[in-house]
Amino acid sequence: MSFSYVSHLECPKCGSIYAHHKPNQLCQCGSPLLVNYDLEELKNENEIINKERNGLWRYHKLLPVIDPDHVVSLGEGMTPLLSMPALGEKLGIANLLMKDEGMIPTGSFKARGAAVGVSKARELGITRLAMPTNGNAGAAWSLYCARAGIKPYIVMPVDAPVITRKEVAISGAELFLVNGLISDAGKIVASLVKEEGFYDASTLKEPYRIEGKKTMGYEILEQCGSEPPDVILYPTGGGVGLIGIYKALKEFRELGLFKGSRLPRLVAVQAEGCAPIVKAWEEHKSESEFWENSETAAFGINVPKAIGDFLVLEALYETNGCAVAVSEDEISFTQRQTAELEGSFICPEGAAVFAAAKRLRENGWIKADEKVICLNTGQGIKYPDSVSVDPPVLEPGEIIRK
Ligand SMILES: *Cc1c(COP(=O)(O)O)cnc(C)c1O
Numbered sequence: 001m002s003f004s005y006v007s008h009l010e011c012p013k014c015g016s017i018y019a020h021h022k023p024n025q026l027c028q029c030g031s032p033l034l035v036n037y038d039l040e041e042l043k044n045e046n047e048i049i050n051k052e053r054n055g056l057w058r059y060h061k062l063l064p065v066i067d068p069d070h071v072v073s074l075g076e077g078m079t080p081l082l083s084m085p086a087l088g089e090k091l092g093i094a095n096l097l098m099k100d101e102g103m104i105p106t107g108s109f110k111a112r113g114a115a116v117g118v119s120k121a122r123e124l125g126i127t128r129l130a131m132p133t134n135g136n137a138g139a140a141w142s143l144y145c146a147r148a149g150i151k152p153y154i155v156m157p158v159d160a161p162v163i164t165r166k167e168v169a170i171s172g173a174e175l176f177l178v179n180g181l182i183s184d185a186g187k188i189v190a191s192l193v194k195e196e197g198f199y200d201a202s203t204l205k206e207p208y209r210i211e212g213k214k215t216m217g218y219e220i221l222e223q224c225g226s227e228p229p230d231v232i233l234y235p236t237g238g239g240v241g242l243i244g245i246y247k248a249l250k251e252f253r254e255l256g257l258f259k260g261s262r263l264p265r266l267v268a269v270q271a272e273g274c275a276p277i278v279k280a281w282e283e284h285k286s287e288s289e290f291w292e293n294s295e296t297a298a299f300g301i302n303v304p305k306a307i308g309d310f311l312v313l314e315a316l317y318e319t320n321g322c323a324v325a326v327s328e329d330e331i332s333f334t335q336r337q338t339a340e341l342e343g344s345f346i347c348p349e350g351a352a353v354f355a356a357a358k359r360l361r362e363n364g365w366i367k368a369d370e371k372v373i374c375l376n377t378g379q380g381i382k383y384p385d386s387v388s389v390d391p392p393v394l395e396p397g398e399i400i401r402k
């Protein structure tokens with residue numbers, strides 16, 4: 001019995017083919033590479049999903065790691081799909097659901113990409129890797145690398161959430177801060193890769209983290225059974241999760257596991273302070289332009305230019321989706337509203353998604369009876385500074401008068 005039906009890597013731009021059993025990064029044409037599987041062969045299997053496993057490795061046949069001994073797992077995957085009745089009522093969307101990625105090791109969905117990316121790096125015999133990060137990816141990769149015995153070199157902006165610095169540091173990874181943006185961190189990593197020959201684990205420069213992130217799409221379809229959602233909203237930085245979900249939907253459709261008539265409409269949500277994908281979508285472009293002086297408290301989506309932007313835009317066009325930018329005020333208002341109405345302390349990126357759902361309901365793009373899934377990509381408690389509190393301080397024995 002085969003554990004993985006991985007067949008090869010393919011360039012979505014020029015069609016070049018690469019092997020999956022050797023380290024590969026970008027295509028020679030500069031495009032990210034996507035992983036292909038032998039789906040025709042897999043169709044004949046009577047058990048495509050291993051339902052005995054509760055995490056994302058239940059999809060091992062659709063993941064690129066060949067030898068199960070190379071799997072590095074902290075128990076990631078199969079996060080809850082919660083109904084949000086009170087918030088849904090406020091928004092006028094009766095069937096509003098949240099896929100809660102806060103409930104995952106390291107507190108953000110970056111654990112999915114790290115689990116599969118680090119496992120494949122281990123399989124390829126990689127011992128040192130480097131990556132730029134806005135925080136959560138660096139934290140997840142550092143911790144998974146520690147478990148795999150791989151040495152990571154992490155470069156992040158000084159402004160990235162402080163907790164993610166600590167996650168990197170405690171794992172024993174090499175941490176560097178840069179006075180700048182993730183794009184500046186990326187340039188530093190590129191020269192380190194060039195000088196030292198490290199494996200470049202930057203977003204989409206290694207082909208496997210997207211395979212981890214796509215499992216959100218499989219899980220959504222499994223959890224929805226015969227009623228797949230009409231709309232899925234995703235907070236988009238590098239866009240890997242959105243590209244991954246689109247890939248997952250298509251793979252399940254090809255395998256006969258997608259039960260709907262049309263794929264869900266995918267929505268890329270960004271912050272007004274960094275909205276290159278939204279601008280490109282509004283102008284019907286196939287690629288985005290670098291967003292100057294980007295700024296948002298939703299740090300995970302502060303990506304001024306994504307290398308896979310053309311794949312994100314293709315997923316939006318092909319599913320009749322759209323792209324929306326929300327303000328910082330909408331993000332913080334919605335973060336509080338979600339905690340007050342539903343008991344969920346979501347991250348600012350997740351809050352951006354609910355704020356976008358509200359807008360799209362108001363302008364009629366989302367219909368009242370549609371099934372809408374919002375991705376909350378991380379724990380609110382990873383961003384303690386996103387909430388300010390100033391409670392009264394009592395002396396011992398003091399009485400509270402109402
Ligand atoms: C990285 C990140 C995102 C954006 O993910 P992409 O797949 O790179 O677009 C969204 N939310 C959080 C919390 C993140 O850490």
Ligand SMILES: [Zn+2]
Nearest residue numbers: 011014027029
């Ligand atoms: Zn190519």
